[in-house]
Amino acid sequence: MVLKVYGLGVAVCTRRIATVLHELQIPFELVEVNLMAGEHKTPEFLEKNPFGQISYIDDDGFILYESRAICRYLATKYKSQLLPAAGDLQAKAIFEQACASEYCSFDPEAAKYVLETVLKPSLYGTTPDTAEATKILEALEPKIAAYDTILKKSRYVAGEKLTLADLFHLPIAPLLAVGGSDVMTSQRFQNVKHWYEELVGRASWKAYEGGVKTTLAY
């Protein structure tokens, strides 16, 4: 049975999963969840994801939610090079360190900025609070500076090889520019710029520019 991804073509987390599926060349069917109709709060949905959030997968009856956990599961199942070598203790530690930095040091402010400048306007027609947006960027900048130091010493966030830790930063990172911030491509952070431009140049990222869709063949 083909893998089913329950989510939304335009959603950040669905895109995160789809990017990894594309990297791994795994066929999948996107089943769109009708958020507007509250489908994610129905008892049937809550059976699958008790937090009532998208996305989740159904892999031949095995249900899993949380996009980063889903990506890790798929990469493990298909023995992907996007994970560090099983026997390399230090490479695994650096990988976990990079994954933790993504959700502790990058995502909180990046997601807040995107919410304020992109999501709220597009969902509710509000005008971004520029003072608030500036404050968020001021908190994000030192983190990007730290990334720049890290990426001066290694090509990717977890070493010399591309891993899930890099891909987890997509798709929030490109939305920063949509919200008006050039922090990922600024000359101030040359190493971040170089790393970021490579990531968004990948076929797996470009494949779903118009939104995630069912992909049965590559």
Added chain:
Amino acid sequence: MVLKLYGTPYAFGATAVVAMVLLEKHIPFEFVLVDLKTGAHKTREFRERHPFGNVPCIEDDGFIVYESRAIARYLADKYADQDHGPRLIPVPTKVQERAVFEQGASVENVNFFPSVLKVIQEKFEKPLHGETTDEVALAGYIAELSKVLSVYDDILSKQRFMGGDEFSLVDIFHVGTGPGLALGGIDVMISTGPNVARWWNDVISRPSWVKLQAEGIKSSV
């Protein structure tokens, strides 16, 4: 050379998460205090170890790891096959069991941590900076956290711990923030539902946590 743990000395915060893992796994360590009040974590020298200028970090015979959850995973990995207490993480070859663990780990950092952090910041950190707690905002944050814990109650009616049926790192990840709530008279960790209460009592009654609460974080050698 004995492992060095750099961080804060309390049974609270990210350093405590690592300390609990060290105790659970019987790993000897030297504790090195980083005095946050003096900005010791923001110096250029410290940032050589931790580019984001936070605590904790470890130094294991010259190998440095930061981010408490990454350190915890490294320690569980390094001491997996020896006689060092519980495994704390399913083997990667048990693909589905490991996936459920990763799902729980993600739930802690995506659903629980941001929610509990808001409560902690409003209730405890604001007064430390001379600001007054906004009781209305606090009540809102506690309500949000209770909603998350209601889902925890549902999950814990089907599995014994938050990472699966075995006690694991996922449960330990909660000790940096959860236990502090009770100090402020906030009892959501035991009042939201019977399964969460059972789980939480299981976590904080472990001898490793009882010792940390009683003594703080100290070098084991």
